[in-house]
Amino acid sequence: MPDYSWPDAEHRILIGKRISRVDSPFKVSGRAKYTYDYHAPDMLFGKVVRSPYAKAKIVSIDTSAAEKMPGVKAIEIVQKPGSTVQWAGDEVVAVAALDEGTAEDAARAITVQYHPANHMVSDAEPPAGAGDSAGPMNGDDIDDAINNQLPDRQFIEYLQQHGVTFHVEEDDIKDWKGAGAPDAVIDAIRKAEYHEVKGGGGHSAYQKAAAQTMGDPDKAFASADVVSEGLYGASVITHCCLESHGSVAEWPSKDHLMVHISTQNVSGVPAQMADPLGVPAANIRIHQDNMGGGFGSKFAADRWDVTAAKLSKKAGRPVRIMLERTPELEVAGARPSAYARVKVAAKKDGTLTAWQSQSWGTGGPGGGGMPPIPYVFNIADRHLEHTAIRNNIGPARAWRAPNHPQAAVITMGALDDLAAKLNMDPIDLWLKNLNIVGPRETTYREELGIASDLMGWKDKWRGRGQNVSGNLARGLGLSIHTWGGRGHASDCDCTIHPDGSVDVKIGTQDLGTGTRTTIVIVAAETLGLPIEAINLYIGDTLYPASGASGGSTTPGGVSSSTRHAAVDARQALFEKVAPALNAQPDDLEAVNGVVRVKTDPSRSLPWKQACSKLGAMPVTARGKNPDRTKPPDLTNSGVGGVGMAEVEVDMETGVVKVKKMVAVQDCGLIIDLKTAESSCFGALIMGISYALYEEKIMDQATGRMLNSNMEFYRLAGLHDIPELVVHMMTGKGYDERGVIGLGEPPVISPGAAIANAVANAIGVRVPFLPLTPDNVLAALEQKAGA
Amino acid sequence: MQEDDPTKLEDSSGVSRRDFLKISGISAAVVPILGTKLVEAAGVPVRVYGPGKVPIELTVNGKKHQLQLEPRVTLLDALRDNLEITGAKRVCDRHECGACTVLLDGKIVYACAVLAIEAQGKPITTVESLMQGDQLHPIQQAFVDNDASQCGFCTSGFVVATRAFLEKHPDPTPEDVRRGLSGNFCRCGTYHGIQLALAQVARKGA
Numbered sequence: 003m004p005d006y007s008w009p010d011a012e013h014r015i016l017i018g019k020r021i022s023r024v025d026s027p028f029k030v031s032g033r034a035k036y037t038y039d040y041h042a043p044d045m046l047f048g049k050v051v052r053s054p055y056a057k058a059k060i061v062s063i064d065t066s067a068a069e070k071m072p073g074v075k076a077i078e079i080v081q082k083p084g085s086t087v088q089w090a091g092d093e094v095v096a097v098a099a100l101d102e103g104t105a106e107d108a109a110r111a112i113t114v115q116y117h118p119a120n121h122m123v124s125d126a127e128p129p130a131g132a133g134d135s136a137g138p139m140n141g142d143d144i145d146d147a148i149n150n151q152l153p154d155r156q157f158i159e160y161l162q163q164h165g166v167t168f169h170v171e172e173d174d175i176k177d178w179k180g181a182g183a184p185d186a187v188i189d190a191i192r193k194a195e196y197h198e199v200k201g202g203g204g205h206s207a208y209q210k211a212a213a214q215t216m217g218d219p220d221k222a223f224a225s226a227d228v229v230s231e232g233l234y235g236a237s238v239i240t241h242c243c244l245e246s247h248g249s250v251a252e253w254p255s256k257d258h259l260m261v262h263i264s265t266q267n268v269s270g271v272p273a274q275m276a277d278p279l280g281v282p283a284a285n286i287r288i289h290q291d292n293m294g295g296g297f298g299s300k301f302a303a304d305r306w307d308v309t310a311a312k313l314s315k316k317a318g319r320p321v322r323i324m325l326e327r328t329p330e331l332e333v334a335g336a337r338p339s340a341y342a343r344v345k346v347a348a349k350k351d352g353t354l355t356a357w358q359s360q361s362w363g364t365g366g367p368g369g370g371g372m373p374p375i376p377y378v379f380n381i382a383d384r385h386l387e388h389t390a391i392r393n394n395i396g397p398a399r400a401w402r403a404p405n406h407p408q409a410a411v412i413t414m415g416a417l418d419d420l421a422a423k424l425n426m427d428p429i430d431l432w433l434k435n436l437n438i439v440g441p442r443e444t445t446y447r448e449e450l451g452i453a454s455d456l457m458g459w460k461d462k463w464r465g466r467g468q469n470v471s472g473n474l475a476r477g478l479g480l481s482i483h484t485w486g487g488r489g490h491a492s493d494c495d496c497t498i499h500p501d502g503s504v505d506v507k508i509g510t511q512d513l514g515t516g517t518r519t520t521i522v523i524v525a526a527e528t529l530g531l532p533i534e535a536i537n538l539y540i541g542d543t544l545y546p547a548s549g550a551s552g553g554s555t556t557p558g559g560v561s562s563s564t565r566h567a568a569v570d571a572r573q574a575l576f577e578k579v580a581p582a583l584n585a586q587p588d589d590l591e592a593v594n595g596v597v598r599v600k601t602d603p604s605r606s607l608p609w610k611q612a613c614s615k616l617g618a619m620p621v622t623a624r625g626k627n628p629d630r631t632k633p634p635d636l637t638n639s640g641v642g643g644v645g646m647a648e649v650e651v652d653m654e655t656g657v658v659k660v661k662k663m664v665a666v667q668d669c670g671l672i673i674d675l676k677t678a679e680s681s682c683f684g685a686l687i688m689g690i691s692y693a694l695y696e697e698k699i700m701d702q703a704t705g706r707m708l709n710s711n712m713e714f715y716r717l718a719g720l721h722d723i724p725e726l727v728v729h730m731m732t733g734k735g736y737d738e739r740g741v742i743g744l745g746e747p748p749v750i751s752p753g754a755a756i757a758n759a760v761a762n763a764i765g766v767r768v769p770f771l772p773l774t775p776d777n778v779l780a781a782l783e784q785k786a787g788a
Numbered sequence: 789m790q791e792d793d794p795t796k797l798e799d800s801s802g803v804s805r806r807d808f809l810k811i812s813g814i815s816a817a818v819v820p821i822l823g824t825k826l827v828e829a830a831g832v833p834v835r836v837y838g839p840g841k842v843p844i845e846l847t848v849n850g851k852k853h854q855l856q857l858e859p860r861v862t863l864l865d866a867l868r869d870n871l872e873i874t875g876a877k878r879v880c881d882r883h884e885c886g887a888c889t890v891l892l893d894g895k896i897v898y899a900c901a902v903l904a905i906e907a908q909g910k911p912i913t914t915v916e917s918l919m920q921g922d923q924l925h926p927i928q929q930a931f932v933d934n935d936a937s938q939c940g941f942c943t944s945g946f947v948v949a950t951r952a953f954l955e956k957h958p959d960p961t962p963e964d965v966r967r968g969l970s971g972n973f974c975r976c977g978t979y980h981g982i983q984l985a986l987a988q989v990a991r992k993g994a
Binding site for chain 2: 022023025026027028029030031032033034035036038039041101102103242243244245246292293294295297324326327513514515516676677679680681683684685686687688691711712713717718719720721723726
């Protein structure tokens with residue numbers, strides 16, 4: 003069997019070096035085409051009429067005036083009269099017209115009457131005693147969950163845990179399928195346990211999760227040397243992808259659909275669109291060359307994508323629906339909020355002994371889960387309570403490292419306050435407790451040491467509020483984080499042609515994370531060729547299926563499948579070339595553009611000449627991840643990582659400026675150091691953005707988002723960027739672990755580190771992100787009044 | 789519009805925002821003429837185009853294009869949807885983010901905030917014009933070398949903004965860069981690479 007393992011350090015020509023992103027020349031010159039840039043011949047422009055109410059019943063829809071307008075080609079009712087919309091901006095009816103202006107005019111000419119109902123868009127702390135405990139679901143609950151886009155996994159887990167109050171009827175199943183419930187959910191409904199009495203089912207806005215108690219927290223708190231209490235949290239933020247969500251749908255024949263869509267999940271979209279459109283997934287082709295950001299919000303074909311396909315079918319012409327900025331921010335994704343009252347106990351030397359938290363937060367109509375607290379530090383004696391708030395702010399979606407940034411803000415904030423109470427340098431408290439972080443203890447110890455040196459922590463750190471000059475206060479903060487990042491399921495075809503050219507085909511996508519570069523480096527390294535020699539094809543369902551790009555699973559998945567494919571294709575080539583070199587296939591290697599005998603490099607053939615031995619036919623090999631028949635495992639799971647921040651706070655204005663940030667990150671074997679570092683730099687910057695500025699601000703009176711544009715939904719800009727230092731862990735202890743994804747981990751700690759740095763600077767905790775001037779001033783006022 | 793039109797006004801760039809405010813603030817006498825209308829607004833005759841399609845000529849990257857567009861169509865949408873010149877991106881669509889940055893008569897503008905009808909008669913330069921054959925412009929090469937793009941959706945805007953910025957500030961300090969390019973936003977967080985790219989070109993001269 004050929005050797006599939008990653009080459010060792012001495013034999014790596016490309017892997018682990020700093021290589022420029024292969025698609026950069028296209029992006030910097032405007033030649034890279036995105037879904038939004040795709041203009042099909044005869045394409046119509048789709049516009050969606052959206053609910054102005056956060057909760058309302060649709061009474062009637064009158065499209066007659068729009069139908070008569072010249073240039074209007076199709077109208078599609080998305081939600082029929084009688085339906086209830088659950089958030090402002092929800093899709094009601096859509097129109098396709100010859101140009102965008104006409105489509106806008108037509109959308110305005112459609113009259114929808116609503117019967118508004120009371121909405122709730124707050125995620126403030128639930129009143130004491132509020133909330134239902136979770137119970138079995140009735141039919142209405144199932145309807146709600148489907149309409150509210152409750153995440154499938156959450157839906158299924160809920161059904162498995164709590165069951166249903168009804169006996170399944172096929173008519174209902176048909177309705178739910180028609181409403182978009184995937185097979186896995188339908189299956190879970192069928193299998194759900196029947197309960198005769200409805201135990202609440204969550205009609206209250208407040209849904210309490212079962213309290214969790216481990217060990218004996220009461221006893222641990224009673225015997226603690228010090229107990230610190232505080233309030234921590236992070237508000238709802240949006241994804242704000244620069245390329246908005248959307249697609250162009252066209253029907254090459256009446257039962258074949260072609261969709262250009264901005265997605266993190268090329269291979270997965272056909273199955274999502276098949277049911278609602280009544281077309282076999284096999285007849286749906288997806289294509290995407292480049293995508294302008296997803297961050298977790300673009301895994302599914304959305305209702306507007308299905309609507310574009312329906313409009314296209316009606317009109318007999320391609321239809322584009324790309325979201326305008328306002329709906330992009332209102333409905334196309336938000337990160338759930340999480341807040342907590344925390345009590346944490348320790349011994350005098352900083353050893354953590356007990357944790358107690360009452361947390362709450364919202365992920366929109368679906369409620370949302372508890373963040374993984376206490377985060378990283380596995381405090382044995384603990385008591386956790388969580389209340390999910392189901393409200394009308396719009397659906398939540400996975401946001402880069404789902405729930406981890408919130409967990410870090412809560413946990414690292416609580417530990418930082420505890421360290422302050424103990425008059426300890428937080429680094430010492432963190433180091434003191436690394437025995438309870440699990441298998442990455444050594445990694446964290448190394449990373450904390452390196453980060454501390456890079457920040458100059460020991461020289462700069464002062465106790466709380468001890469570094470003030472006039473109005474300006476300086477402070478340092480830190481946080482650590484963890485993530486999995488094992489490679490997802492991925493198939494890849496590698497073809498070597500008799501003329502020496504090489505194709506690699508893989509149905510993955512490049513979100514801007516460097517996926518193309520990763521694949522090309524692995525293929526080129528394996529075949530001993532320069533990266534320019536590899537013709538890479540991604541972003542189409544014509545190519546072998548590869549998993550969705552989420553949870554940092556892509557690098558491990560595509561690098562493993564590509565390695566397997568390239569090694570097998572190389573082996574097939576060696577079998578044809580071996581006789582010409584008077585050797586056995588296993589004696590050969592492909593290095594620096596030649597195929598040669600390992601033990602006698604003078605017996606060699608240039609790549610092109612070697613490939614001519616293939617005869618008339620190319621060889622193609624299919625590589626897979628995972629593939630247990632081809633050891634060793636090329637990917638792995640579980641990383642550490644440290645973030646540190648230095649800030650300056652103007653205590654008169656409340657303005658926070660980040661002065662320096664440090665990220666130290668491991669991710670196993672790094673394929674391309676340059677794009678890996680960029681992921682970390684980008685994560686630090688995204689961290690500054692969500693720590694200081696970002697918040698989906700809801701108007702309690704109207705139920706609408708107040709800042710659904712890029713002027714008031716502020717992202718960090720160039721002027722916010724301080725000195726940034728990134729250090730990737732490489733070499734022994736890291737490289738041999740195999741490839742692990744990197745998208746999520748470095749974005750987890752920056753918010754917590756900045757929040758802790760602000761507390762260190764001004765001597766008081768600002769409880770919630772974002773750390774806006776008003777939040778900072780309020781905390782200072784409270785401190786002054788205390 | 790007719791060149792021999794006796795009612796021709798000096799400014800043929802359509803209705804300015806100020807004119808529009810005047811018109812909407814009073815009840816104006818409307819005199820229909822060929823293709824356009826003349827409106828008596830606050831005692832001043834003002835030419836009004838539309839609401840239907842009107843001929844518009846745009847000169848993009850040195851090439852003239854004749855289009856039939858409604859006067860409400862922005863330069864950005866004309867470039868992207870009518871000329872399929874798609875380097876400038878539509879992101880915020882209300883002059884907040886800079887992803888649609890182009891040069892109009894050598895000056896930096898957000899193409900989403902300029903009407904196509906206003907952009908007539910002035911050279912329009914987009915990111916597509918920067919390459920010389922297969923050769924990247926030094927600014928583009930610096931963006932590649934310093935990995936200054938991730939998803940790339942803001943990149944075209946940044947490259948054009950950088951070109952305009954460096955023409956005014958050939959030797960910028962890091963603080964100049966922070967201030968001068970703060971009109972463009974990136975979501976992936978490529979600012980660090982952009983700072984390095986600017987340092988590279990500023991050193992070499994662009």
